[in-house]
Structures are given as C-alpha cells and as structure tokens.
Amino acid sequence: MSYTGPEFDHPLPRRSRLRRPLAVALAVLVPGALLGWLGYEALGGAGDGEAGRVTGAASGGPGATTADADGDGDGKPAVSGSPSATATPTATAASLAGKVVVIDPGHNPTNFRHPDEINSKVDVGTHRKECDTTGTSTNSGYSEAAFTLDVAHRLTTLLRRQGATVTLTQDADRPYGPCVDERARIGNAAHADAVVSIHADGSGTGNRGYHVILPGEVQAGAADTRGIVGPSRELGKLIATDFGRVTGSAPSNYVGDGSGLVTREDLGGLNLSTVPKVFIECGNMRDSKDAALLTSGAWRQKAAQGISEGIVSFLRG
Structure with missing residues (x-):
C-alpha cells in the first residue's frame, strides 16, 4: 500500500x-x-x-534428490519398480562391450488370437511339438506373456548399461510366436554369448519358488546339445544363486529337490540351441503368494536385477 x-x-x-x-x-x-x-x-x-x-x-x-534423480536423462525422479529405480550404472559400465545376450520373453501377448498357428507342430530334434502356447496367468488375469515381456525390458536396460549388445526374440512386435525352433535359431544366428528364456510357471496352489531349467545332453535329429551342456549349467547356477539372493525368493519347493535347478530334454528352445542357454521360471502364477510378487513392479525389477547379475558373472568368467 x-x-x-x-x-x-x-x-x-x-x-x-x-x-x-x-x-x-x-x-x-x-x-x-x-x-x-x-x-x-x-x-x-x-x-x-x-x-x-x-x-x-x-x-x-x-x-x-529431485529432478532426474535416477540419472536416466528424462528429468524425472526414479519411480519405485521402474527399470531406473534400482539400476544404476557402475564404474564397469563397459565391461560387457563385445558380449551378445539374447533375451527370450516366453510366449507372446497375442498368441491366443492364433490358435491354429501356435498349435502347429515343429521339429525339436527328439520329437515334434507345438510351435508355442499362450502361457499361463494369475487368477486375477495377469498373463505370463505380459510378465515375461516386462522383465525382459528391465533386464535389457540393465545389461545395456553394462555395455552388452542385447536382442529380444520378440517384443510384442509380431502376431504370434516365434515358434520354439525359431527362438533357438535367433540366439544361434546372433552367436550369443548367453541366452535366457524368461517364464513363470502355472503349477498348483502351494507350489512356490523359482527354478532354472538346464539343457540335458541330447543328440537326435537337428538337436545336439553336447557342446552347450557345461556352459549352460554354469550360466544357470549363477542365475539361480543371484536371483534368489536379490529377490529373496526360495528355490522351487516342487521341482529340483530344493536346488533351484532342473534338467530337461524335451524343450525345443534348449534342444536346438548351439549357444549357452537356460530357462528361468520366476515363480508360480497360480499360487497367491507367488502371484503377489510376480504382479509387483518393484519385485519384477529385483527379478531382472538378479538375472542380470547372474549373466554378468557368467560373461565375465
């Protein structure tokens, strides 16, 4: 005034x-x-x-502590459960330069629209089996395909920050598949140093925990895993150990005898691979306690971190 x-x-x-x-x-x-x-x-x-x-x-x-606190260049703070929230570049960011990793997100979000195509049989060496499946889901409807793609994106971010070249077998960028034999060929053609196929199980209630599936020794038709059994087992053991440590989850209580490791000879993605490859079942979508973890963005970030640390340990030798 x-x-x-x-x-x-x-x-x-x-x-x-x-x-x-x-x-x-x-x-x-x-x-x-x-x-x-x-x-x-x-x-x-x-x-x-x-x-x-x-x-x-x-x-x-x-x-x-405010603008762009996660360092991802978007000018925004880290959001809990986002790929940037717990993944920070380290001083060894270029340590995986020259290494190639193929991430195989299990199933495809639109497989259900193509029943004829995904039910067609392909040769997996030991026998013929379906091209692909729709995968499972939680009781509330969260699909395995959505879960695997989310974890794959988070894992890709982490590995690229370490300097690795990362390829996905699918990114919801095709109407269905790829079929299991093509998934193997993608890793082979990339001359990948490691391939990891991401899944979540659909077992019964009360069955909980994660397990990593290793290729058995197969020599039949187009399948010959003799050269990858050893390195794949090493990769699988490292992933199982780091996944359990980072997520706090326990190994499966229904397969693997508590080791978190299972060997199979019937999976085309493993049988036809010529490079080190494993599957990981991150938990059981049909158990309510496991489902609560699988549907959590923060937990999925931990899952990606655990898988990443196992891969990095393997690639560094």
Whole structure:
C-alpha cells in the first residue's frame, strides 16, 4: 500500500555534521570490500563447504534428490519398480562391450488370437511339438506373456548399461510366436554369448519358488546339445544363486529337490540351441503368494536385477 499527498510527506531531516566524514570513509571502504569479494570468487568461492553441496543437489549433481534423480536423462525422479529405480550404472559400465545376450520373453501377448498357428507342430530334434502356447496367468488375469515381456525390458536396460549388445526374440512386435525352433535359431544366428528364456510357471496352489531349467545332453535329429551342456549349467547356477539372493525368493519347493535347478530334454528352445542357454521360471502364477510378487513392479525389477547379475558373472568368467 502506498500513500501520496502533502499530508503524508515526511519533514526534511536536518543535515548532520557527520555526513561529509562518513561519505569519505565509505568511499575508501567500499572499493576495498568489492576487490576482496572478487578475489574470493576467483579462488573458488565456498569450495567443498555446505554451500557447494547444496548447489550440487539443486542442479542435479551428486547430491540430487529431485529432478532426474535416477540419472536416466528424462528429468524425472526414479519411480519405485521402474527399470531406473534400482539400476544404476557402475564404474564397469563397459565391461560387457563385445558380449551378445539374447533375451527370450516366453510366449507372446497375442498368441491366443492364433490358435491354429501356435498349435502347429515343429521339429525339436527328439520329437515334434507345438510351435508355442499362450502361457499361463494369475487368477486375477495377469498373463505370463505380459510378465515375461516386462522383465525382459528391465533386464535389457540393465545389461545395456553394462555395455552388452542385447536382442529380444520378440517384443510384442509380431502376431504370434516365434515358434520354439525359431527362438533357438535367433540366439544361434546372433552367436550369443548367453541366452535366457524368461517364464513363470502355472503349477498348483502351494507350489512356490523359482527354478532354472538346464539343457540335458541330447543328440537326435537337428538337436545336439553336447557342446552347450557345461556352459549352460554354469550360466544357470549363477542365475539361480543371484536371483534368489536379490529377490529373496526360495528355490522351487516342487521341482529340483530344493536346488533351484532342473534338467530337461524335451524343450525345443534348449534342444536346438548351439549357444549357452537356460530357462528361468520366476515363480508360480497360480499360487497367491507367488502371484503377489510376480504382479509387483518393484519385485519384477529385483527379478531382472538378479538375472542380470547372474549373466554378468557368467560373461565375465
């Protein structure tokens, strides 16, 4: 609020006898103070003190807690359960340069629209079996295909941050499949250093936990796994160990005798592979306790992290 008019004018103050001496003193002191401040700024200001740390946090530096706090360049803070929330680049970000990883998200979200195609038989060496299936789902309708694709995306982000070249066998970018034999060929053609097929089981209530499926020794028709059994087992053991540690989940209580490892000779994706490959069943979608984990974005991030750490350990030798 402002007031104008003669009734609000203040009387003029009397001239002080000290005015001239004070003006002279200020004329001497002010330039000196200004020169001192400029010298201080030239030498780096606050240096490593509190003011410097506050400035770093406000500008998105090492102390940032707001804008782009997850460092993914989108200008937004990390969201719990997102691929950026728990995955931070490390000093060894280029350690997997030159390594090729193929991620195989089990099933396809639109397989159910193509029953004739996915039920057609393909040769898997030991026998002929269906091209693919629709996969399972939780009792609430969350599909295995949606789960595997979500984990695959998170896993891809983590591995690429380590410098690996990552290919997906499908990204909901085709009407169905690919068939199990083609999934194997994709990894073979990429000369992958490791292939991981992501799944979730559809067993009975009370059956809980994860297990990693390893290729058995098969030599029949187009299948010959003799060269990959050893390295695939090493890959599977590392993934099983790291997956359990990171997610806090226990190995399967219904297959694998508590080891979290199962060997099979009937899966075309393994039989026809010529590069190290394993499947992981991350949990049982039909058990309510496992389903609560599988439907959690934060837990899926842990699942991707566990799988990633196993792959990285394998590739580093």
